[in-house]
């Protein structure tokens with residue numbers, strides 16, 4: 001099993017000698033990078049960022065649109081901006097800005113704080129587009145960005161915003177920004193993020209409001225500032241057909257607005273939504289198109305409409321963020337426990353006289369072999385059912401119950417070993433194995449690191465970093481370390497994941513969660529006070545050698561308490577008082593307080 005790497009990894013990773021490797025530069029194994037970081041004293045979950053994968057995505061976006069423009073002899077230009085909401089972290093944004101320079105790739109801001117980031121970091125000639133709801137101060141900020149020389153387009157979400165822009169231009173007696181109109185299409189996307197489009201959408205102007213906006217702009221002699229119309233039909237558009245409909249609809253609106261006198265209207269911003277393939281299973285693919293098909297469709301349809309309505313072909317803007325950011329980041333979480341591994345022969349507490357069914361279980365365990373394992377496996381499950389009933393009725397005690405649990409687990413494990421050696425020929429055993437999943441407890445928080453899984457059920461590819469030359473035989477479910485039953489990634493019988501039966505007292509085992517570079521960290525929650533993970537940027541020099549360019553440990557307990565606005569001195573003082581009240585011996589008091597203060601500097605995640 002290759003964990004669907006040929007489906008979701010876009011050739012960014014490959015398996016060699018049992019290790020998952022990066023398909024770039026000196027092709028380091030991810031496990032070697034993790035070990036390199038651990039040697040520097042950093043343990044626990046870690047987020048690895050790979051700028052070369054940001055570059056790959058930006059390049060693929062520009063190459064694909066520019067090729068379509070050339071192939072269709074399209075007269076407009078292609079231009080893109082990165083929507084800051086997708087990832088505002090400096091460890092992501094700063095490398096992106098460096099890469100963006102070559103492409104004149106700009107930024108999109110949806111709030112005042114994001115706009116400040118754009119004003120500080122955007123490359124000078126690259127565009128800035130501003131979406132989202134705006135107050136006058138946000139519009140003032142946009143004007144200041146215009147005065148700074150940036151090419152700024154404010155996209156209005158409603159007529160009131162247009163009125164505010166006119167008022168602010170009155171304050172400054174200048175109009176240093178372009179105006180865009182977000183149009184409310186009747187087309188909406190499909191999938192869990194489809195709500196941004198459609199007639200019921202929270203955003204955009206209806207046709208009547210668009211006409212009104214044109215009239216207001218004419219009245220104020222500002223129609224020449226209308227440069228762009230904009231739509232966004234939702235993130236992760238998994239089917240290409242709604243996009244095509246949206247292009248037809250917006251292309252016709254564009255052409256009609258030109259005819260209504262908007263002579264400087266020269267761009268259609270098609271928003272984001274370019275999907276990422278997250279699936280690990282062929283039959284559950286997330287999208288039905290490639291980037292080439294996407295760009296060909298946009299360019300071809302806009303050319304067709306422009307020719308038909310005899311208007312100049314518009315420049316094409318995109319704001320795809322997920323496509324740019326997702327592949328660049330991997331979350332790596334150490335597995336810290338396999339629940340059934342508690343069940344070892346040495347934990348048995350057999351009595352001189354055990355209940356008959358326990359004796360029989362022991363016998364099954366003792367004599368199970370490659371010829372009888374299916375039958376014995378069935379018998380073991382039967383006996384276990386009966387033993388649990390006997391416990392409920394009070395006929396056997398807790399020690400008998402514990403012995404039964406251990407023996408059944410040991411029998412299952414032996415049966416699985418025999419079955420794996422035969423390539424899982426027995427369907428029933430395979431299906432039971434899928435049902436009695438092994439629980440892999442990993443040192444991370446789903447709430448912090450994969451909030452879209454928690455909130456929306458969005459799956460991210462997951463696989464171990466090592467042992468990839470050994471067939472995994474445990475159907476798995478993954479648990480995080482939060483005290484919350486939602487902190488589990490279950491796998492269905494239909495789409496299971498198999499992991500290895502590792503002895504964690506002898507070797508380490510890490511899981512990688514892929515394509516997590518978009519939205520996850522900023523949406524992440526500090527549930528149970530697990531905050532950001534450790535983080536590193538891994539880059540490659542000219543010779544292709546990798547280097548860990550930046551390494552930031554996760555928060556300490558003291559830091560997260562300060563973040564929550566606790567006065568840390570007060571916390572320390574209260575701890576001290578509690579110790580002094582309850583421990584009489586002064587030496588002991590001092591020792592325990594010293595230890596406690598040291599533990600306040602421990603990281604929030606588990607260490608081992």
Ligand code: PLP
Pocket residue numbers: 083086131196232234235236271272273274319320321322323518
């Ligand atoms: N543009 C707008 C207006 C958005 O609301 C969004 C996100 O939903 C995006 C762009 C980015 O979308 P995506 O990350 O799916 O490309």
